[in-house]
Amino acid sequence: MRTVIIGSGSWGTALGQVLADNQQDVIVYGRNQAEVSDINENHHNTKYFKETELNPLLTATQDLSVVEGADFVLLAVPTIAIEDMCKKIDGYLKPNTIVINVSKGFHPETNERMSDVIRRSISSNKLSSVVSLIGPSHAEEVVIRQLTTIDAISLKMEDAKQVQMLFSNRYFRIYTGSDEIGSELGAALKNVMAIASGILSGLGYQDNTRAALITRGLQEMVRYGTFFGGQERTFMGLTGIGDLIVTCTSKHSRNFECGYQIGQENTVDNFWANNTKTVEGVRTAKIVHRVAEKNHISMPICEEVYQILYNHKKPDTCADSLMLRDLKEEFR
Ligand SMILES: NC(=O)C1=CN([C@@H]2O[C@H](COP(=O)(O)OP(=O)(O)OC[C@H]3O[C@@H](n4cnc5c(N)ncnc54)[C@H](OP(=O)(O)O)[C@@H]3O)[C@@H](O)[C@H]2O)C=CC1
Ligand SMILES: O=C(CO)COP(=O)(O)O
Structure with a gap:
């Protein structure tokens, strides 16, 4: 069985190494010459992992035709690039490919979940199913083989189980599930909560404040997710509370880091002027604002993040906005 990973960034490289550790046939496609050479020649991806030495079995290429004949294709590019990338690889795919999604967020214009974007953008005869591999998992820790557990979620359980077998090992344990809506909405929304944290x-x-944020943030995630058909119990698992905890509390989280800078500087201006990192929660906050408003879903924390990011609301006024809200506005 052959796996091609699309994207030589932090998550693509770390997941590639998991498969190399499992002695699977795996190769990473990257558009960036420096990253590809660094992996092939130095067994490093210095841009993301500084000194960490990678498994020498992991190789990379800049040739997208490597996708031809792959059994698994894992998309490790930001949400904004998923549709375009699916269209680019479609011609190379063989029938019944399992496409693995790891991105957390929504399509920037249509608001679709990533599994829906992939199903729409890849010819149906090429696709066995989409499996989303999501949960609490910072690439910086997976690449140094910290114990990590995540979910393989699919509408086709036999494909989720294949992905489970492919990735599981002594430091990386995969559970399976089928609640695609609850899992993907949880993984997307936790990024907004990480910015708030x-x-x-x-x-x-x-x-105290962080515990309050995580607990009330989870309530918002459940409210939003169940409105669209996700199951409440999914939010108590790895793609919900698990991913929420890791990103709201970790120095590795780019969403947390983005929020931290904004809070410290008490303005969003420098973030907008200088950020070059993948911070998925920023666009997700805008989408959640629009969708929640339209559907009358109460999302007070997400709304404050949106106001700070897009309407220049001063971060230090947001605590009062949340704490002094009408006490009658109480959702369990
Ligand atoms: N990093 C992590 O710990 C985790 C990340 N994720 C999710 O995985 C997804 C990918 O994130 P991550 O790997 O961290 O991001 P990175 O920013 O580390 O890497 C993104 C990769 O995608 C490439 N890329 C960016 N834009 C495009 C484009 N338009 N077309 C083709 N390639 C592109 C980048 O190339 P270049 O270097 O040239 O810009 C880079 O190789 C995100 O949705 C993220 O939320 C999920 C769990 C953990
Ligand atoms: O989703 C992640 C870990 O589970 C990565 O979080 P960040 O995108 O905030 O770095």
């Missing part, structure tokens, strides 16, 4: 930390708020 970073903002509050940057403003100087401590442990």
Whole structure:
């Protein structure tokens, strides 16, 4: 069985190494010459992992035709690039390919979940199913083989099980599930909560505040996710509370880091001027704002993040906005 990973960034490289550790036939496609050479010649991906030495069995290429004949194709590019990438690889795919999604967020214009984008953008005869591999998993820790557990979610359980077998090993354990809506919505929304958690930390708020944020953030995720058909119990698992905890509390989270900078500087201006990293929660906040408003879903924390990011609301006024809200506005 052959796997091609599309994207030589942090997550593509770390997941490639898991498969190399499992002695699977795997290769990473990257558009960036420096990253590809670094992997092939130095067994490093210095841009993302500094000194960490990669498994020498992991190789990379800049030739997209490598996708031809692959049994598994894993898309490790940001949400904004998924549709375009699916269209580029479609011609190379063989029938019944399992496409693995790891991106967390929505299509920037249509608001679709990633599995829907992939199903729409790849010819149906080429696709066995989409399996989303999501859960609490910072690439920086997976690449140094920290114990990690995530979910393989698919509408086709036999494909989820194949992905489970492919990736599982002594430091990387995969569980399976079928609640695609609840899992993908949880993984997308937790990024907005991680920005909120970073903002509050940057403003100087401590442990009580973070616990409140995580708990009330989870309530918002459940409210939003169940409105669209996700199952409440999914949010108590790895793609919900698990991913929420890891990103709201970790220095590795780019969403947390983005929020932290905004909170410390008490303005969003430098973030907009200088950010070059993949911070998925920023666009997700805008989509959640639009969708929640249209459907009358109460999302007070997400709304504050949106107001800070897009309407220049001062971060230090947001605590009052949340804490002094009408007490009658109480959702369990
Ligand atoms: N990093 C992590 O710990 C985790 C990430 N994820 C999710 O995985 C997804 C990918 O993130 P991650 O690997 O971290 O991101 P990175 O920014 O580390 O890497 C993104 C990769 O995609 C490439 N890329 C970016 N834009 C395009 C494009 N338009 N066309 C083709 N290639 C493109 C980049 O190339 P270049 O270097 O040339 O810009 C880079 O190789 C995100 O949705 C993220 O939320 C999920 C779990 C963990
Ligand atoms: O999703 C992640 C870990 O599970 C990565 O989080 P960030 O995108 O915030 O770095």
